Amino acid sequence: MIAGETLCDVESVKAVSDVFSPVTGTVSEVNEALADSPEMINETPYEAWIARIEGVSEVEDFLDAAAYVAFCEKE
Amino acid sequence: MEKKTPLYEVHVSEGGKIVPFADYLLPVQYPTGILAEHEAVRTQAGLFDVSHMGEVMFSGSTALASINHLITNDYATLGTGRMRYGILCNECGGCIDDLIVYKFGDEEYFVVVNAANREKDVAHMAANALPGTVVEDVSDGIAQLALQGPRSRDILSRIADPTRLPEKYYSFVRHVSVAGTDCLVSQSGYTGEFGYEIYTSAENAVTLWGAIRGAGEGFGLLPCGLGARDTLRLEASMPLYGHEMDDQTTPLEASLGFCVKFAKDEFIGRDALVATGAPSRIRVGLVATGRGIIREHQDVYVGDRHIGTTTSGTFAPHLRRAIAMAIVDVTCATTGTEMEVDVRGHRVTARIVHMPFYKHARIASATNHQPRERYDHGTRSRRPQVHDVPRVDIGAGRHVYDRAHRLCPGCPR
Numbered sequence: 001m002i003a004g005e006t007l008c009d010v011e012s013v014k015a016v017s018d019v020f021s022p023v024t025g026t027v028s029e030v031n032e033a034l035a036d037s038p039e040m041i042n043e044t045p046y047e048a049w050i051a052r053i054e055g056v057s058e059v060e061d062f063l064d065a066a067a068y069v070a071f072c073e074k075e
Numbered sequence: 076m077e078k079k080t081p082l083y084e085v086h087v088s089e090g091g092k093i094v095p096f097a098d099y100l101l102p103v104q105y106p107t108g109i110l111a112e113h114e115a116v117r118t119q120a121g122l123f124d125v126s127h128m129g130e131v132m133f134s135g136s137t138a139l140a141s142i143n144h145l146i147t148n149d150y151a152t153l154g155t156g157r158m159r160y161g162i163l164c165n166e167c168g169g170c171i172d173d174l175i176v177y178k179f180g181d182e183e184y185f186v187v188v189n190a191a192n193r194e195k196d197v198a199h200m201a202a203n204a205l206p207g208t209v210v211e212d213v214s215d216g217i218a219q220l221a222l223q224g225p226r227s228r229d230i231l232s233r234i235a236d237p238t239r240l241p242e243k244y245y246s247f248v249r250h251v252s253v254a255g256t257d258c259l260v261s262q263s264g265y266t267g268e269f270g271y272e273i274y275t276s277a278e279n280a281v282t283l284w285g286a287i288r289g290a291g292e293g294f295g296l297l298p299c300g301l302g303a304r305d306t307l308r309l310e311a312s313m314p315l316y317g318h319e320m321d322d323q324t325t326p327l328e329a330s331l332g333f334c335v336k337f338a339k340d341e342f343i344g345r346d347a348l349v350a351t352g353a354p355s356r357i358r359v360g361l362v363a364t365g366r367g368i369i370r371e372h373q374d375v376y377v378g379d380r381h382i383g384t385t386t387s388g389t390f391a392p393h394l395r396r397a398i399a400m401a402i403v404d405v406t407c408a409t410t411g412t413e414m415e416v417d418v419r420g421h422r423v424t425a426r427i428v429h430m431p432f433y434k435h436a437r438i439a440s441a442t443n444h445q446p447r448e449r450y451d452h453g454t455r456s457r458r459p460q461v462h463d464v465p466r467v468d469i470g471a472g473r474h475v476y477d478r479a480h481r482l483c484p485g486c487p488r
Binding site: 009011013014016035 | 103109305366370390392
């Protein structure tokens with residue numbers, strides 16, 4: 001998995017959206033429960049993990065949850 | 076430059092997410108979201124701004140003859156106060172638009188067309204109407220709201236005299252006073268639920284919307300956008316121009332043969348349709364049996380054989396299944412046939428089911444006659460009659476019974 005590549009897609013009633021991998025590495029594990037209960041992403045976004053990526057290289061500076069909320073409020 | 080309906084500011088103030096559609100700016104959903112809006116229409120009521128639709132008046136001594144020349148259905152038998160669905164065809168039998176004709180009088184017909192096709196339709200109608208018919212595009216002065224759902228009659232009865240509301244499906248009453256505004260009320264809609272389409276002058280639109288919203292408060296009425304409009308019509312297997320039919324698709328291929336009356340002496344496209352004969356491809360309803368959501372423009376296969384393309388698809392919010400419509404090779408178009416759809420590179424299994432996917436229960440409070448002709452599902456099997464088709468029982472938990480291959484959420488996949 002290379003940073004920027006599509007990790008998975010999320011389907012809603014009207015649209016399909018790609019989720020892009022933020023890092024380069026190897027996907028070691030996938031949360032199978034999500035396939036049966038995709039609503040976990042809406043209901044518990046901080047607990048419903050999508051994939052475990054190992055051997056991570058090319059890490060950028062990412063926003064943490066608080067910084068992201070602040071970023072959204074500025075927009 | 077996109078146009079706005081008279082209700083644009085209202086949609087914005089209600090938090091509507093505005094998108095461009097057919098040259099208009101309209102809400103695709105409100106903060107409630109498509110799923111809640113869809114369910115509101117299925118269980119209580121929803122209100123849609125459909126003012127973008129086009130309205131054309133045909134008047135004159137040859138108005139009926141012009142309508143019958145232009146449109147596939149037979150309007151000679153249409154009574155005043157009744158409406159009838161039809162297709163505007165081109166010379167090759169392809170569909171220019173689908174529309175509904177309202178008979179105001181022997182020399183006055185009111186035709187409602189899709190917003191996206193309005194200019195094209197009016198040009199075609201004006202060019203092909205018979206001498207003695209005046210064709211007038213009256214769309215800009217008219218606003219239209221759709222009030223849909225089992226509580227529609229209760230809501231409308233609070234702001235209009237219930238004895239003046241249309242009692243039969245596909246009938247209408249003119250000059251009904253709704254909260255003091257002069258309206259045409261028809262018992263019709265594009266959701267597969269009991270409901271009304273209400274026409275008024277553009278100046279009255281905001282007043283009318285507010286009055287219906289107010290009257291609907293105790294009944295769970297939600298304002299609904301284009302997103303729910305699409306999921307509702309798809310769940311009810313209603314075709315959408317540009318998807319199930321276009322100028323390269325005939326009404327027969329779209330399984331709309333019920334509104335094509337070959338017994339008429341002539342209409343534009345009749346010769347081409349007769350020459351083509353029985354269609355080689357036909358519209359069917361699909362339910363996904365594997366995991367995935369089928370969307371439009373996806374290829375349909377039986378084994379390695381490409382047999383058609385999907386025309387619409389979504390995850391049906393009320394039935395809670397991935398459903399789609401497709402136009403496929405008629406030799407494969409039998410209910411129960413298993414097929415696969417290529418969804419973004421991987422194959423999703425699907426099965427042909429009877430249409431409509433969803434059918435609402437009879438509403439006890441009004442005489443609600445189902446139209447005698449339903450969409451032809453294009454198979455050779457006996458079409459289920461209205462009285463022997465189990466319906467969604469809205470009162471008792473919305474269970475859809477499975478009958479043969481009919482859609483059922485409890486069905487094993």
